[in-house]
Amino acid sequence: MSAQPVDGSRLEGVNKTETEPLVLGIESTCDETGFALVRGHELLVDRTSSSMDQHARYGGIIPEIASRAHLETFLPTLEQALAEAGVKLEEIDAVACSAGPGLIGSLTVGNCGAKAIAAALGKPLYGLNHVIGHLAVDQLVDGPFDGPFIGLIVSGGHSNLLLVNDIATDIVELGGTLDDAAGEAFDKVGRLLGLPYPGGPHVDRHGQAGNREAIKFPRGLSRPKDRIEHRWDFSFSGLKTAVARYIETLQREGKELPVDDICASFSEAVNDSLTSKAIDAALEHGIKTVVIGGGFSANSRLRELLNERAEAAGIEVRMPPLRYCTDNGAQIAALGANLVAAGLPSSPLNFSPDSSMPLNQTHIVEV
Structure with a gap:
C-alpha cells in the first residue's frame, strides 16, 4: 500500500x-x-x-x-x-x-x-x-512506532500475524487461523467446562492454578509438512476437539474433572503456538519488535510466555495495558x-x- x-x-x-x-x-x-x-x-x-x-x-x-x-x-x-x-x-x-x-x-x-x-x-x-x-x-501508551514490527492480533474472532512496515500505509498479512481464533477456542472450552460466559477469563483464571504439564494436548499445524505450508498460520479446532474428548472420557468413567489442569494444559497449547510463531516471524524477517493486540492479549499466560521467549531472542515486546485489550x-x-x-x-x-x-x-x- x-x-x-x-x-x-x-x-x-x-x-x-x-x-x-x-x-x-x-x-x-x-x-x-x-x-x-x-x-x-x-x-x-x-x-x-x-x-x-x-x-x-x-x-x-x-x-x-x-x-x-x-x-x-x-x-x-x-x-x-x-x-x-x-x-x-x-x-x-x-x-x-x-x-x-x-x-x-x-x-x-x-x-x-x-x-x-x-x-x-x-x-x-x-x-x-x-x-x-x-x-x-499501543502508541497512546508507549509512543510512536519507530520502525517495522511483527503484529500479533489475538481476539475472539482473529488470530493473525502481520508484518507492519508502516501502520498507516504498509501492512502484510503473514498468516492467520485456519479455523477457530484463540479467544473463540477459549470461550468454547469454557462452555465445555460449564464456566460462565465469556469463558476466556475464567479459563485463564483456572489455568493459573493448574499444572501446565498435566495433560499433553496437541499443538495445531506442528507437523513438519505443516511447518512448511502453514508456517505462520494457526489452528485451534483440533485442540478444542481434543479437550472435548478428554472431558467426555472422564465423564463417561465417572471421574471428577481436573478443571484447573485442563485449563492450564489447554492454555499452554494455545499460547505455545501463538508465541513461538510470533518470535519465529520476527527472527525470520530481522525485526526486533513484536506488538500484540486484541481482547485475548489480556491472557496472563500469553503475556508471560511471550515476554520470556522475546527476552531470550533479544526482541522487544510492546503490549497495551489491559484496558486497551478489549474493543x-x-x-x-x-x-x-x-x-x-x-x-x-x-x-x-x-x-x-x-x-x-x-x-x-x-x-x-x-x-
Whole structure:
C-alpha cells in the first residue's frame, strides 16, 4: 500500500491553534460502543459502553441485541466523552470509525452516526480497519512506532500475524487461523467446562492454578509438512476437539474433572503456538519488535510466555495495558490519527461497512 496525498480542501478546518489534528474515534464492531479523542499520540478521553451483560444469558453475542444497544448508547456515550474531555463537537478535525471486520448491524449503527457527525461538521471521515486499531492503540501508551514490527492480533474472532512496515500505509498479512481464533477456542472450552460466559477469563483464571504439564494436548499445524505450508498460520479446532474428548472420557468413567489442569494444559497449547510463531516471524524477517493486540492479549499466560521467549531472542515486546485489550474508541482514534498524519485520502460518505475487510487494508478509500 502506498501513501496518497489527501485532498487538502477536506482539512481546511483543522484547528490551527494546535500542532496536531483532533481525531474522534468511534468503535462499534460488536458489543462495545466506544468513543475517544486523540491529538497526535495523546489520548484525551476514552469512554466505552458495553452490552456484554445482555448477551451473557445466551452464552454468546446476539447481533440484534448488540445493534439495539449501540443505538441506545451512541449519543449518551458521545456526550459523556466530550464532556469529560472538555471539548465541543465542532472542535473535532477528523472523524474515524470502525468499518470492519465486525457484525454488520453493529458496524452500520456506528458508521451512520459517524457519517452524520462528519457531514454536519464538514470534516473528513475515515472508515477504519478495526483489527489494525488493536495494534495502533499501543502508541497512546508507549509512543510512536519507530520502525517495522511483527503484529500479533489475538481476539475472539482473529488470530493473525502481520508484518507492519508502516501502520498507516504498509501492512502484510503473514498468516492467520485456519479455523477457530484463540479467544473463540477459549470461550468454547469454557462452555465445555460449564464456566460462565465469556469463558476466556475464567479459563485463564483456572489455568493459573493448574499444572501446565498435566495433560499433553496437541499443538495445531506442528507437523513438519505443516511447518512448511502453514508456517505462520494457526489452528485451534483440533485442540478444542481434543479437550472435548478428554472431558467426555472422564465423564463417561465417572471421574471428577481436573478443571484447573485442563485449563492450564489447554492454555499452554494455545499460547505455545501463538508465541513461538510470533518470535519465529520476527527472527525470520530481522525485526526486533513484536506488538500484540486484541481482547485475548489480556491472557496472563500469553503475556508471560511471550515476554520470556522475546527476552531470550533479544526482541522487544510492546503490549497495551489491559484496558486497551478489549474493543475501544481509543484504538480507532489512534489509527485515525496515523492516517491523518500520513496524508491519506478520507473515506467517501457513501461507503458501506465491510465485515470481511482484509488485514492489509487500513481503511476504505473508494466505493
